[in-house]
Structure formats: structure tokens, C-alpha cells
Amino acid sequence: MTESVPPAPIDGYRTPRATCLLAPNPSPMTLDGTNTWLIAEPGSDSVVVVDPGPEGDEHLRRVHAEAIKGDRRVAKILLTHGHSDHSAGAARLAELTGAPVQAADPAHRLGAEGLADGDVVTAAGCELRVLAAPGHSADSVCLLLSADSVLFTGDTVLGRGTTVIGTDGNLGDYLRTLGQLRDLTEARGIGLLLPGHGPMLTDPLGTLDYYLAHREERLDQVRAALAAGAKTPPEIVAMIYTDVDRSLWPAAEWSVRAQLDYLADRGA
Numbered sequence: 001m002t003e004s005v006p007p008a009p010i011d012g013y014r015t016p017r018a019t020c021l022l023a024p025n026p027s028p029m030t031l032d033g034t035n036t037w038l039i040a041e042p043g044s045d046s047v048v049v050v051d052p053g054p055e056g057d058e059h060l061r062r063v064h065a066e067a068i069k070g071d072r073r074v075a076k077i078l079l080t081h082g083h084s085d086h087s088a089g090a091a092r093l094a095e096l097t098g099a100p101v102q103a104a105d106p107a108h109r110l111g112a113e114g115l116a117d118g119d120v121v122t123a124a125g126c127e128l129r130v131l132a133a134p135g136h137s138a139d140s141v142c143l144l145l146s147a148d149s150v151l152f153t154g155d156t157v158l159g160r161g162t163t164v165i166g167t168d169g170n171l172g173d174y175l176r177t178l179g180q181l182r183d184l185t186e187a188r189g190i191g192l193l194l195p196g197h198g199p200m201l202t203d204p205l206g207t208l209d210y211y212l213a214h215r216e217e218r219l220d221q222v223r224a225a226l227a228a229g230a231k232t233p234p235e236i237v238a239m240i241y242t243d244v245d246r247s248l249w250p251a252a253e254w255s256v257r258a259q260l261d262y263l264a265d266r267g268a
């Protein structure tokens, strides 16, 4: 592989057991759109769907058609977290397929089963290990598919740029999660991160180190902005997010609030 190789297209991206179907909901927050993942052992008579995506029949019908190709049935629908660009289509897909919806947050489940840290979801001939990944949101999980040495990261790690700490997230949790994902990546030899938005990440350790360094850098900038007299989150954003498109400043404000909470918790 050389550096001149263009990134692989997102829609239709495949590993031996996973296929990406890109939802048509691009935006500054969702990048190219939401990545819906179909996972199955080759030859299996069933398939697992991760993150059906937003509401919208066109994408859900396409996911359904792709999932049941070759007489397969949908065994389970899993959610990396409850944000609507990942979860809003789940109920409709469950209706189309009869499959249960498993999520960390009981409010997003359809059926008895959840997704808790350490659970192993066995379906479609595959084993998916669940890792609690709070931070971006309180209910975020990552899913490890060891057979392909890949990790589905939801919004915890994105294919481009960095993620936002949501109104339901927490920066201290997020930093711990990134550290745990880094340890796991080393221990399990994970070769690829498959995010909820944006292209696939072929350098997992480099990406996680970048994420950790980026958070430290932003924290230093927030400390500096406070020292320079900034008082409110919008003032801090205007001072330190000059490199970020203005359409993302409202989201940056959540991140700044998360950073202020984090610094206050640590008495810094």
C-alpha cells in the first residue's frame, strides 16, 4: 500500500464479514452520512444490522433488501448509541424484518436484550464483543469483531476530524474510553476502525493517539482562554475554534461545556 492510494469508497466498503451501506443524510455533523453495517459470516443464513440510520424509507428499504439477499434473515439490530441519526430507523427496520433491537439504553430496545459491557452477541455466525464506551454519549458502545480484527466505533471515533462530546456525554468518561480502546487495539491487534460516519481508519493506534493528543491540546487551549479572560462557552469557542467551520460552533460549545465541567471536577 502506498500513500497515493485514494481512500476506499464508504458505501459498499467490505471486510470479509462486514459491509457498509451509507445513509443519504450528509451534514457537517454526520460527515458523508451515517454508516449502516451488515455483519455476517460468509454463507450464513442470517445477518446482523448495526445502526440502521435515520428515519427515511429509501435507506431502510435498501438496507432490508441488501440484508435479505440470498434468502437471509435479519437476526438482530444493534445500536452503537441512541442518537437519532443512528437509531431513528430501528423501529421501522424491526417492523420490516421482525428482528429485535438491542441497545445499551433500555429506551431504544425492542425486545428483552440489551448491550452491556462484556456481552458477546452471537449471531449470523459471528461473535461481537460489546465494550462500553461512554463519552460521546452516556450510552455509547463499541463492537469488536475479532474474526476480522475490526472495531465498530459508532461516534466514539469518526472517520474524519474528531468527535463531539454530546449534551449527554462526559469528557472524563471519553478520555478513559479512548485509553481503553487504545489498550484493546494493541492487545487484540485491531487493524481497522469502522466508524459511524466517514471513511474507514486503517491506522487505529495512530488515530487514537491523535484523538488523545487533540483532547489534551483543546484542554490546554480552554485553560489559556480562561486565563486570557474568556468567561462564557461562546467566548471560549470564538477564541479557540478559529480552525473549525462556524456551522460547527454550536456543537463546539457543547464540547467546551464538557471541558469546563471536566476542569471544574478536577479543581483546575
Ligand SMILES: [Zn+2]
Pocket: 081, 083, 136, 137, 155
Ligand atoms: Zn452520536
